[in-house]
Amino acid sequence: MVVQALRRAARRLPAGGRLPSVRALMAQYRVGPGTVRQAMARLTDEGVLDARPGQGTFVTPPRTTPADEPADFSWQGLALGASRVPSDGLTALLAAPVSGAVNLAGGYPLPDLQAVSLVSRAMQRAARRPGVWGRMPLEGIDGLREWFAAQLGGPISAHEVIVTPGSQSAITTAFSALAAPGSAVLVESPSYVGALVAARLAGLRLVPVPTDRDGVRPEMLQQALATSGARLFYTQPTHSNPTGATLSAERRRQVLDVVAAAGAIVIEDDWCRDLSFERSPVRPLITADRHGHCVYLRSLTKSTAPGLRIGAIVARGAALARLAACRAAAEFFVSGPLQEAALEVVHSPGWAKHLRDLRAALVRRRDVLVGAVRQAFGDAAVPLVPTGGAHVWVRFDDRLDDGSLAADAAAAGVLVSAGRQWFPAEPTGAYLRLSFASAPETQLTKGVELLASAAAGTHPRRRSR
Ligand SMILES: Cc1ncc(COP(=O)(O)O)c(C=O)c1O
Incomplete structure (x- = not known):
């Protein structure tokens, strides 16, 4: 209670203003000296008050930097030097999918498969x-x-x-x-x-x-x-x-x-x-x-x-x-x-069954996704039907820029991973990695249709980044 009352009193005083003495505050709030000192100590810890021994207790002046002036972190560039780790590739894979989008970019099976x-x-x-x-x-x-x-x-x-x-x-x-x-x-x-x-x-x-x-x-x-x-x-x-x-x-x-x-x-x-x-x-x-x-x-x-x-x-x-x-x-x-x-x-006794169910669900999803991709982009788009895992590596016309296509696909409502991120040096072709584990089975075909509409509008030879 006394803390709140003192906080209000400090707000009413100008910056640097002096609080009444402990004795005066004891009389004002009808409490003992310990209570007043405890309240003052807490507000001093919070930075609201500034206790100066022998002089009194004052209201801490506001920080000189106006709150609306943005902080300047630019000096850190010099201290840290060049970055060794590009922040996009991995964080994009782990990012929460945009709500409403079909997620063909995730690295882990959906919760219903876990x-x-x-x-x-x-x-x-x-x-x-x-x-x-x-x-x-x-x-x-x-x-x-x-x-x-x-x-x-x-x-x-x-x-x-x-x-x-x-x-x-x-x-x-x-x-x-x-x-x-x-x-x-x-x-x-x-x-x-x-x-x-x-x-x-x-x-x-x-x-x-x-x-x-x-x-x-x-x-x-x-x-x-x-x-x-x-x-x-x-x-x-x-x-x-x-x-x-x-x-x-x-x-x-x-x-x-x-x-x-x-x-x-x-x-x-x-x-x-x-x-x-x-x-x-x-x-x-x-x-x-x-x-x-x-x-x-x-x-x-x-x-x-x-x-x-x-x-x-x-x-x-x-x-x-x-x-x-x-x-x-x-x-x-x-x-x-x-x-x-x-x-x-x-x-656990349920483990073997879980693995069987998971694999069966992934095989079904793989077939749906591969079928939809071949329908939309032709058989050559899937050079290899995977016999395990959660992804299909889809090949496009090399004149297409996969980075632009991934961005256009995201705008159209389907998340995919641009192939270029998966190459240690220059990509050897235009690819996307599509996951069949990170979207519900019923959305896989829709995701590929959205991708196809994005691909139809992606200008060949457009360069991203
Ligand atoms: C080839 C490969 N290795 C390692 C990992 C790391 O997975 P975790 O750290 O969850 O075991 C992944 C995840 O996507 C992966 O695809």
Whole structure:
């Protein structure tokens, strides 16, 4: 009460005006000296009053900068220097979709495809488990490490697994742990935009390696290793995002041989392991690697829910030790309740059914989207029908500017991802990445029709940015 009364009194006084003495205020408000002093102390903390010992208490003058004058942050440009990380690509993918628009740009399946009920039930139990809010082992809880290792089978053991908060964090960790700033890293062209951003953040020089419908071209990889001096190659050998390509069995052997011969490390991003539509999905590269040339990344976020940020890094030798040190430096450890919930979800009786339902829904959506794209733009627009994942890589006439087309499509009411963002250097053609997981099945055809109307109005050869 006295605080409010003093605040009002301060407002009535001019700036710099002096408040009555403590004694006068005691009499005015009929309270003791402690109450007056406490109220004054609080308003002094808030910056309303300025207590000057021996002189009295005064009303703080307003700040000299008028409130309507914009703050000047321009000096930060000098302090921070050039930016290593372009802010558009990744943030656009993660941005909340504009309401009313058909979202063919998202990276995660819609909530109705997520394991939300399994996750939330597991989370409620996990949150109550004794000790779960305490410090966790730096490399993750044993059960989860064992599960990730068992998923790979064969020679991988739990002590070679580090639990991470999703695989984006695993990529960032891998780049900073395994390459020195300024060195080169080989990446497929095109490749996952989040990996391109992470490599730039780590100060690495991106060297593109050409791909075709069977994945990276091993002879080009060999050449790139020789000419660039790179000792790191980031790849998605199975259902690549964005192209959907899967590295053929023969090329898998060749890639491992080429990498081993160069004394290099391949980072295998197996982001899509749970979203494969194949009856017997190809085995990861790491299962054929004996001498630590492969560092393997896995994620659960796509098949459970984006918020269950659990993934894993699998590695051996000095690489494992460096990755563990880097992980600990970045975040100490992954939150206990999240790890416990993830462990419960993957061991729950409903997990296998959830995966079956998710894959079946994705296959249906893929067929609808591919059908609509071929209808609108011809068969050649879909060079590869993906056998896993959540996206279709759509090719357009190279005279079309994909950046302008994506902007025009957004204006027409459909969100798509411009192909150029997925290339580590100049794009080799005009592409869009369309997601069949981030919009309801019933909206996929409408989304493609809106895209077709935008494409009809997009002027060829128009250049964006
Ligand atoms: C190829 C690839 N790797 C990694 C990630 C990161 O996913 P998360 O951090 O949710 O595991 C994504 C997400 O879109 C991806 O497409």
